[in-house]
Amino acid sequence: MADDHHGPTVRIYLAVFASLMFLTALTVWVAFQDLGMFNDVVALGIACTKATIVILFFMHVKYASRLTWLLAGAGILFLLILFAFAMADYVSRGWLGMPMSQYLQ
Amino acid sequence: MADHALHHDHPHGLAHQFEDMPQQKESAVIGMWSFLITEILFFGGFFATYLIYRSYYPEAFFEGSSHLDIPLGAFNTVVLIVSSLTMAMAVHKSHEGNKRGILVYLTLTGILGLTFLVVKYFEYSAKIEYGLVPGLVWHPHGENSPQLALFYSLYFGMTGMHALHMIIGIGLLIWVFVKTAQGTYTAEYNAPVEIFGLYWHFVDIVWIFLFPLLYLLGTQGGGH
Numbered sequence: 604m605a606d607d608h609h610g611p612t613v614r615i616y617l618a619v620f621a622s623l624m625f626l627t628a629l630t631v632w633v634a635f636q637d638l639g640m641f642n643d644v645v646a647l648g649i650a651c652t653k654a655t656i657v658i659l660f661f662m663h664v665k666y667a668s669r670l671t672w673l674l675a676g677a678g679i680l681f682l683l684i685l686f687a688f689a690m691a692d693y694v695s696r697g698w699l700g701m702p703m704s705q706y707l708q
Numbered sequence: 709m710a711d712h713a714l715h716h717d718h719p720h721g722l723a724h725q726f727e728d729m730p731q732q733k734e735s736a737v738i739g740m741w742s743f744l745i746t747e748i749l750f751f752g753g754f755f756a757t758y759l760i761y762r763s764y765y766p767e768a769f770f771e772g773s774s775h776l777d778i779p780l781g782a783f784n785t786v787v788l789i790v791s792s793l794t795m796a797m798a799v800h801k802s803h804e805g806n807k808r809g810i811l812v813y814l815t816l817t818g819i820l821g822l823t824f825l826v827v828k829y830f831e832y833s834a835k836i837e838y839g840l841v842p843g844l845v846w847h848p849h850g851e852n853s854p855q856l857a858l859f860y861s862l863y864f865g866m867t868g869m870h871a872l873h874m875i876i877g878i879g880l881l882i883w884v885f886v887k888t889a890q891g892t893y894t895a896e897y898n899a900p901v902e903i904f905g906l907y908w909h910f911v912d913i914v915w916i917f918l919f920p921l922l923y924l925l926g927t928q929g930g931g932h
Binding site for chain 1: 737742744745748755756760763764778782789792795797799803902910912913916917920924927928
């Protein structure tokens with residue numbers, strides 16, 4: 604059983620807040636640098652980092668029971684399945700020269 | 709600290725089916741996360757659609773994105789992050805049973821939520837003014853106008869659904885505020901404050917992804 608009084612301290616909240624603000628400034632700055640295709644990679648990497656920080660500390664998952672970890676993880680897992688299977692379909696449509704593929708690219 | 713439940717009398721706020729307060733809170737948190745999974749996948753559908761059409765029409769998406777106001781988007785990002793901090797502080801105060809603390813931080817969170825919506829209102833107004841609302845007022849008539857309309861449909865769909873979540877969030881916030889003011893929550897019984905916090909942080913996370921994907925995309929002008 605998770606001890607609900609064992610949450611993060613105010614000091615940790617402020618550190619989390621500061622890092623979220625820093626990452627927001629960073630993502631805006633990076634957007635104006637020409638990194639070619641890596642602009643997207645860096646922007647998504649920063650967004651994922653920010654989301655992870657919010658989930659672990661503001662949403663207390665770091666301090667929660669293993670069942671909560673499982674549920675949070677399941678949400679992300681199913682999201683990745685959604686992306687992977689949808690993209691596997693759309694990206695590969697032109698590959699086999701099927702009759703419809705010319706209309707989709 | 710929560711071993712008052714061992715007493716024979718029924719603790720305040722404990723439903724009959726639960727052994728004790730920690731078990732009840734654990735169930736509430738798990739129930740909320742189950743709901744959040746459906747929310748993750750609901751927004752996931754939007755993000756998957758965005759991903760697919762962006763990979764099909766990168767130029768139109770860059771162009772559409774370049775019409776969005778980065779300073780306003782960044783400002784709203786900051787507003788939501790600050791509101792997440794104040795929400796986390798409200799939950800923190802609820803663990804101490806500090807009624808006044810909860811009320812102060814909920815008020816701040818609500819004001820920041822409303823600030824976000826006001827900024828969004830001005831952004832939407834500008835889009836209507838420039839005729840960038842597919843199906844309502846649509847002025848672009850270049851070669852890639854249909855693809856541009858797709859970007860703006862996704863922009864209004866995603867930010868609109870996010871704004872709806874913010875409006876529902878402010879409604880829930882008022883409810884939690886009233887219950888707090890009535891003295892419902894104590895250091896032992898405060899799960900509703902915590903559960904509402906989970907919802908608020910989730911809505912913040914959605915915006916954390918919307919901001920770079922919609923606003924920051926256009927800065928490189930499709931130069932790759």
